[in-house]
Amino acid sequence: MTGQGVVWLGSPSFPEAAREALKDGRLRANLKRATTTIRDKRLAVASELDDWEALRESAAAIKRRTARHLDRCLLQLEESVTAAGGTVHWAADADEANRIVTELVRATGESEVVKIKSMATQEIGLNEHLAEAGITAYETDLAELIVQLGDDRPSHILVPAIHKNRGEIRDLFTAEMGSWGRPAPDGLTDEPAALAEAARQHLREKFLRAKVAVSGANFAVADTGTVVVVESEGNGRMCLTLPETLITVMGIEKVVPTWSDLEVFLQLLPRSSTGERMNPYTSTWTGTTDGDGPQAFHLVLLDNGRTDTLADQGGRRALACIRCSACLNVCPVYERTGGHAYGSVYPGPIGAVLTPQLVGVEAAASLPFASTLCGACYDACPVKINIPEVLAHLRAEVVEAKGRSAEALAMKAAAVVLDSPRLLGAAQKAAALGGRVLARDGRIGRLPGPLHGWSDSRDTPQPPTESFRQWWRKNKEGSHEQP
Amino acid sequence: MRIALFITCFNDTMFPGTGKAVVEVLERLGHQVDFPQEQTCCGQMHFNTGYRPDAVPLVERFARVFGEYDAVITPSASCAGMVRENHPVLAADHGRAELQQQVAELVPRVYEFTEFLTDVLRVTDVGAFFPHRVTYHPTCHSLRGLRLGERPLELLRAVKGIDLVDLPAPDSCCGFGGTFAVKNADTSGAMLADKADGVLSTGAEVLCAADNSCLMHIGGGLSRQGSGVRTMHLAEILAATEGGVR
Numbered sequence: 001m002t003g004q005g006v007v008w009l010g011s012p013s014f015p016e017a018a019r020e021a022l023k024d025g026r027l028r029a030n031l032k033r034a035t036t037t038i039r040d041k042r043l044a045v046a047s048e049l050d051d052w053e054a055l056r057e058s059a060a061a062i063k064r065r066t067a068r069h070l071d072r073c074l075l076q077l078e079e080s081v082t083a084a085g086g087t088v089h090w091a092a093d094a095d096e097a098n099r100i101v102t103e104l105v106r107a108t109g110e111s112e113v114v115k116i117k118s119m120a121t122q123e124i125g126l127n128e129h130l131a132e133a134g135i136t137a138y139e140t141d142l143a144e145l146i147v148q149l150g151d152d153r154p155s156h157i158l159v160p161a162i163h164k165n166r167g168e169i170r171d172l173f174t175a176e177m178g179s180w181g182r183p184a185p186d187g188l189t190d191e192p193a194a195l196a197e198a199a200r201q202h203l204r205e206k207f208l209r210a211k212v213a214v215s216g217a218n219f220a221v222a223d224t225g226t227v228v229v230v231e232s233e234g235n236g237r238m239c240l241t242l243p244e245t246l247i248t249v250m251g252i253e254k255v256v257p258t259w260s261d262l263e264v265f266l267q268l269l270p271r272s273s274t275g276e277r278m279n280p281y282t283s284t285w286t287g288t289t290d291g292d293g294p295q296a297f298h299l300v301l302l303d304n305g306r307t308d309t310l311a312d313q314g315g316r317r318a319l320a321c322i323r324c325s326a327c328l329n330v331c332p333v334y335e336r337t338g339g340h341a342y343g344s345v346y347p348g349p350i351g352a353v354l355t356p357q358l359v360g361v362e363a364a365a366s367l368p369f370a371s372t373l374c375g376a377c378y379d380a381c382p383v384k385i386n387i388p389e390v391l392a393h394l395r396a397e398v399v400e401a402k403g404r405s406a407e408a409l410a411m412k413a414a415a416v417v418l419d420s421p422r423l424l425g426a427a428q429k430a431a432a433l434g435g436r437v438l439a440r441d442g443r444i445g446r447l448p449g450p451l452h453g454w455s456d457s458r459d460t461p462q463p464p465t466e467s468f469r470q471w472w473r474k475n476k477e478g479s480h481e482q483p
Numbered sequence: 484m485r486i487a488l489f490i491t492c493f494n495d496t497m498f499p500g501t502g503k504a505v506v507e508v509l510e511r512l513g514h515q516v517d518f519p520q521e522q523t524c525c526g527q528m529h530f531n532t533g534y535r536p537d538a539v540p541l542v543e544r545f546a547r548v549f550g551e552y553d554a555v556i557t558p559s560a561s562c563a564g565m566v567r568e569n570h571p572v573l574a575a576d577h578g579r580a581e582l583q584q585q586v587a588e589l590v591p592r593v594y595e596f597t598e599f600l601t602d603v604l605r606v607t608d609v610g611a612f613f614p615h616r617v618t619y620h621p622t623c624h625s626l627r628g629l630r631l632g633e634r635p636l637e638l639l640r641a642v643k644g645i646d647l648v649d650l651p652a653p654d655s656c657c658g659f660g661g662t663f664a665v666k667n668a669d670t671s672g673a674m675l676a677d678k679a680d681g682v683l684s685t686g687a688e689v690l691c692a693a694d695n696s697c698l699m700h701i702g703g704g705l706s707r708q709g710s711g712v713r714t715m716h717l718a719e720i721l722a723a724t725e726g727g728v729r
Contacts, residue, residue: 028673332656369663369666372656392530396534411529418541419541419544421522421523424523443706456672457704458703458704466499471499471502476506
């Protein structure tokens with residue numbers, strides 16, 4: 001089943017979207033400041049642990065083992081959750097998941113829900129779907145609140161409003177909070193403490209009123225049926241404990257076999273994502289408990305393209321992702337373009353490999369090419385997903401899906417020339433000749449056609465009149481014995 | 484030891500001086516270098532752009548041409564990385580069983596130039612003289628691909644007369660990325676601008692690296708800005724001597 005909702009319909013290709021994003025100087029400044037800060041923090045706390053590499057290795061091994069036995073793990077999870085008083089629902093795609101959640105909310109008779117930051121519900125477009133059914137979903141994660149108030153899209157997995165600075169957030173709170181509930185106080189400044197206090201006051205009334213909460217999940221433990229949410233603000237914990245009904249939507253790849261496996265991930269995740277040694281609010285719950293917390297718990301297990309991804313040997317590694325966003329923060333492409341250019345709920349390097357797999361390569365054909373394959377993401381990944389390798393694999397899939405194209409013809413011709421020293425020699429002579437025509441003072445300036453993008457910001461050196469092989473033949477040949 | 488130079492198609496065509504420099508340094512150190520003329524290209528462009536089957540004949544050619552040598556030296560971290568990481572992949576996915584065997588035997592004998600000097604020949608001082616202010620950019624394939632680490636810097640530090648200065652944010656990609664620079668020219672240009680600023684901030688006269696492809700990209704940007712900074716493959720710095728002029 002192909003993933004629905006992952007890509008934003010009508011988004012331009014990555015190069016086009018990036019061109020627009022690069023013009024926004026304020027966006028670039030915001031991104032550079034934010035990613036550099038978090039990058040340095042991550043490096044500092046990761047280097048504190050002697051066994052960091054061993055932890056990454058363990059995490060990768062646990063994820064590989066879980067993927068191999070995903071069917072069994074999920075059935076065991078269903079059994080454990082059910083035994084603990086929860087109800088498990090299976091959703092093949094976004095439509096089915098949205099329908100299940102909508103019906104569950106309707107059954108409570110409520111018309112509003114509070115939400116914990118969740119990638120899975122972003123992916124399926126749950127808020128929009130609930131709105132169509134007359135149900136209002138209130139985002140309670142501070143950054144998600146900023147995105148919701150701005151009628152905006154998230155641009156980062158962990159920090160969805162990373163593209164906004166303090167001043168922009170102050171203006172947004174002042175203008176929009178009133179139409180969603182408690183307005184921002186008069187004379188709100190852009191001091192972080194003042195902004196947080198405004199959000200706290202605005203959200204508090206929603207927490208106290210809410211009867212239904214919707215969350216995602218960072219992990220779910222198959223053998224105990226325990227679901228885990230990792231967050232920094234405590235707003236998630238409010239949602240997980242105050243309402244009467246809790247509905248969790250979780251991608252099927254989030255299951256881990258045993259409670260002790262969490263030990264590895266709870267060390268890796270906070271250090272990789274926020275650069276903290278320990279996560280501030282880690283909530284775990286197992287089904288329902290009489291007289292304590294939500295009395296009804298529903299777990300919706302979401303496929304939405306994941307089984308197809310699992311079937312692809314070259315790409316299945318991407319399912320190991322724990323959504324830490326370290327790869328976004330170290331990515332030189334993301335740092336320049338921001339997340340919106342990816343046109344997907346999942347931006348950055350991990351988005352460039354996850355998105356085409358979840359929705360099919362034709363629907364996101366430019367994303368595997370949105371990388372220099374510099375490898376910074378692989379080095380930072382706490383579960384050791386070799387993102388450049390998966391990108392190269394997906395590029396081959398895109399080429400195969402596209403079939404005949406001008407590029408394919410050119411590549412075919414280049415392959416013929418490059419497989420023949422004689423033709424390569426002839427091409428070198430032609431390049432030298434062409435260079436003589438185009439070059440001024442040893443440099444070639446702007447070029448027409450497909451190379452204009454290259455030559456817009458770079459000179460090209462004039463090809464030398466003599467290639468290395470010509471020089472060798474003239475000066476060195478015969479001086480050595482051939483083996 | 485029978486040593487072959489794998490010049491790479493790109494250096495062969497655009498930067499023959501780098502090949503000459505490699506030969507000069509190795510001969511100065513008392514080694515004879517051969518240049519098998521049937522060599523062409525490692526197939527990196529085809530592999531990285533998604534045209535894997537087109538790269539297979541190049542893998543076959545590489546194995547055939549270099550199979551007999553004890554060491555294959557290349558002045559390109561990215562082409563060395565392509566051979567090391569991806570020739571086995573292509574041989575396994577698309578090649579015959581005997582190609583896999585040939586590739587597996589050959590790959591451990593393929594060295595990037597600075598690796599060969601420091602790990603095999605165990606030299607850091609190659610007798611070079613280069614009285615200029617130089618900064619070194621560790622290309623992504625040097626840094627995260629081959630993990631060259633300090634090797635190029637050890638070689639550069641031993642050069643007489645050199646004023647070696649640190650490049651800010653050295654581990655940040657320059658934005659070249661092969662066909663990325665064409666397909667995503669704007670993003671590539673933005674990354675280039677930051678890298679060029681870093682180079683200019685050092686006051687270096689020369690920027691060097693282990694990959695001429697990245698250097699052509701950064702140098703192209705510096706040249707467009709009208710800066711006087713030269714780009715040179717580090718082999719050319721190592722080849723420079725008191726008598727010779729570079």
